[in-house]
Structure formats: structure tokens, C-alpha cells
Amino acid sequence: MYVCIKCNKGLMDPVSKLDQPDPMDRFQCSFCGHQANIHPFMISITQLATSIVGIGFSLYLLIHHLLDAVKAIQLSNAGASSSHFALVLLGCFFVAGFVYTILKAWRNLRTLRLYRRKANTG
Numbered sequence: 001m002y003v004c005i006k007c008n009k010g011l012m013d014p015v016s017k018l019d020q021p022d023p024m025d026r027f028q029c030s031f032c033g034h035q036a037n038i039h040p041f042m043i044s045i046t047q048l049a050t051s052i053v054g055i056g057f058s059l060y061l062l063i064h065h066l067l068d069a070v071k072a073i074q075l076s077n078a079g080a081s082s083s084h085f086a087l088v089l090l091g092c093f094f095v096a097g098f099v100y101t102i103l104k105a106w107r108n109l110r111t112l113r114l115y116r117r118k119a120n121t122g
């Protein structure tokens, strides 16, 4: 159970509204009405783990194609180098996406800890 960090009196109850994208993550204080998004621990941990693996994989492909692109330039193969550079660019997009997911998951974990710590100290 999560305790409200605003008034320290109410408990956070799940809010299910149809206009919310994920109603299960939305909580509202039963005492002061303070609302917060609290994501389940396992979801944030899974996001972190898959993103770290994803970044590793993307970086491997990125470096691999970057080296191939440099090699193609040295051999004056413009067609091959541009296709490798396109994949390097795609790899950059993937890395950026994974970094964004990691930051989001990290923020969600910090929020969760904030509400949980309040609950533990009473």
C-alpha cells in the first residue's frame, strides 16, 4: 500500500478512468485527492533490463556498420558507405529510444521508492 507524500495521512487508491492511457498506474489519495502515477516495480525493472540489453546490441551493430562505412570510404565505394551510414543512423535512433526508456524507468522507480518509504516509516 502506498501512502500519500503530500498530506501523509491518506492512502493512495488506484484510479480507473477511461480517458487515462493506463488507468492501473494512476493513484489518488483518499484524504486530500493528490494524484500520482506509480508504476509497478517489476515493469520498471523489466524496462531497465531490456533497454540495457537493447543498447548493448544497438551499439554493437552501430560500431560494426560504422567500421564498414569507413572501410567502404577508404575503398571509394560510395554506395556501400551510404547504406552503412543509414544503418548507423538507425542504430543512433534505437540507442536514443533505449536511453529515453531507461530514464523513464529510473524516474518511475524513484517515485515508487518515495511512496514506499513513506509507507514504511508510517
Ligand SMILES: [Zn+2]
Residues within 6 Å of the ligand: 004, 005, 006, 007, 008, 009, 010, 029, 030, 031, 032, 033, 034
Ligand atoms: Zn494526501
